[in-house]
Amino acid sequence: MSEPIIFGQPQFGEEEVELVSRTLRSTWIGQGPLVEEFERKLGAAVWADHVAAVGSCTAALELSLLALGIGAGAEVIAPAMTFVATVNAIESTGASTVLADVDPATLLMTPDAARRLITGRTRALMPVSFAGRPLDLTGFLELADERDLYIIEDAAHSVGGVADGQPIGAGRHPRLVTCFSFYPNKNLASAEGGAVTATDPAVTDRIRSLRLHGLNADAWGRYRDRAYKPTLATALGRKANWTDLQAAVALPQLAKLEGFLAAREHLAECYDRHLAGVPKLELFDRPPPSVRQRHALHLYQVRVAGGERDALIAKLRADGIGAAVHYPAIHHHPFYEHLARDDLGESDRAALEVLSLPMHPGMVERHIVRVAEAIAQSLG
Ligand SMILES: Cc1ncc(COP(=O)(O)O)c(C=O)c1O
Incomplete structure (x- = not known):
């Protein structure tokens, strides 16, 4: 048989090996300075001032909904053509999913298709930039303003893309939140990972707490600050933080x-x-x-x-x-x-x-x- 052609294969070089080794030797492998550095650098790359890295895109979607106060009693409109993670994230919050059909030429949910499904209970639209194809974000954001909704873009496939003259994930509107995946076969690979970018810093601040049990400080913050402060839960969070070991893989990937x-x-x-x-x-x-x-x-x-x-x-x-x-x-x-x-x-x-x-x-x-x-x- 001829040489196999693998469907999707991450490309790692000496840069990833070196930073992972350095991180292991430092012994700080949990959430820490490399996660912060990645958040800063991803923000610069996609023009977002506010970024929170989390354990996966699934977690990014779920925590975005929770941070926006969307849960039981709410409806969220998502495309029927997507990975099951999109809908699992909605349903995990207690909200209900309403499926929209996709445009056959692009496989995307359009603002018009979503508009037809809006009810008094709709709180957010979760369009997917499927395959990496940019969405009509201008159309979605006009609809969000008109109907008082949030747009949570599932951009698991789309890091590096550009929509309406701005990188996907850009902080272009207070009602927009974007969620990326760094799963091993994605455009930017790690051993799992995700991130949320937002215009409104309140969203990423809440996600920083929700990603770690709803606590008011993480281990790196406690270590860095030195002064003793009690660490207390302020909300029902999840265990969905990211780690420096995963950021050590992702930082060189971002540069490439x-x-x-x-x-x-x-x-x-x-x-x-x-x-x-x-x-x-x-x-x-x-x-x-x-x-x-x-x-x-x-x-x-x-x-x-x-x-x-x-x-x-x-x-x-x-x-x-x-x-x-x-x-x-x-x-x-x-x-x-x-x-x-x-x-x-x-x-x-x-x-x-x-x-x-x-x-x-x-x-x-x-x-x-x-x-x-x-x-x-x-x-x-
Ligand atoms: C459209 C879509 N959304 C969400 C996800 C979930 O990403 P993750 O594996 O980082 O949770 C995927 C993963 O393949 C996906 O394809």
């Missing part, structure tokens, strides 16, 4: 993010070229990268109509090519069957037709050619 994105853009252009004209395959349009819009290209997805998607994935995997499905629609999970509605047809269709092809900055054009040949052979 631009290079990783450029590599992803090159690979996506290669896919576009080599897959053009393959029968039965539909490619998604992407705006060319510019200062106004930049797709973060976490996923390169294609559509195969006619019920042939799963056979294609099986064939690619048999050839050592790690194709994957992102995702079953939320209401296709047995636990969320009760959220199904008749007007989620585009999410139903995407869940059966869309697949994601291998994409990580360690790949080169030769890999793309092999994937494209295997697809053409299987569908031809």
Whole structure:
């Protein structure tokens, strides 16, 4: 068999190895100065003054809702085409999820689709910049102002992207909160991790406490301040803090993010070229990268109509090519069957037709050619 092509593989170098070793030798591996340094540097990179790093994007979403006072009795609108974590975060707070269908051309929830589902109980919209594709944030923020709502962007796929001329995560509006993931296969990898960026410092201040049991100080703060102060719970928090050991992996990754994105853009252009004209395959349009819009290209997805998607994935995997499905629609999970509605047809269709092809900055054009040949052979 030819060389396997892994679906998503983090790229680590000596920088990560060196900082992880230095952190281990320091013995301060829990939440501490490297988490703070990462929060500062991520904020500078995405134009956000207020950043709180947490243990995962799932935690970032849940803690954002809690910090905004959203829980039992509230409704949150989220797309039906997303990872189950988006909805798990909503439901863990006691709030109810209302699913919106996605636009078939982008797989995104649109402000119009969300608008139709707003009720007197809606407190927030949780759109997902799916695959790394920028959302119509201007449209969402206008709707948020008009209907007194928060926008919590699930940007698990989108660190490095640009929407409306500003980096995804920019502190551009007091009603906007953005949540990132640093899961190992994401654009910026660590051994798990997430972050919240916000315009309103009250949100990230609350998250700093909620991420550590609702306490009024963390271990690093107590160590640094020296003077004794009692550490007391001021809210029902979670155990969702991040650690210096994880930040030691993520800090060098943040420095390399631009290079990783450029590599992803090159690979996506290669896919576009080599897959053009393959029968039965539909490619998604992407705006060319510019200062106004930049797709973060976490996923390169294609559509195969006619019920042939799963056979294609099986064939690619048999050839050592790690194709994957992102995702079953939320209401296709047995636990969320009760959220199904008749007007989620585009999410139903995407869940059966869309697949994601291998994409990580360690790949080169030769890999793309092999994937494209295997697809053409299987569908031809
Ligand atoms: C759209 C989306 N949201 C949230 C998450 C959860 O991220 P994490 O694994 O960092 O909790 C993921 C993870 O893949 C995701 O794809």
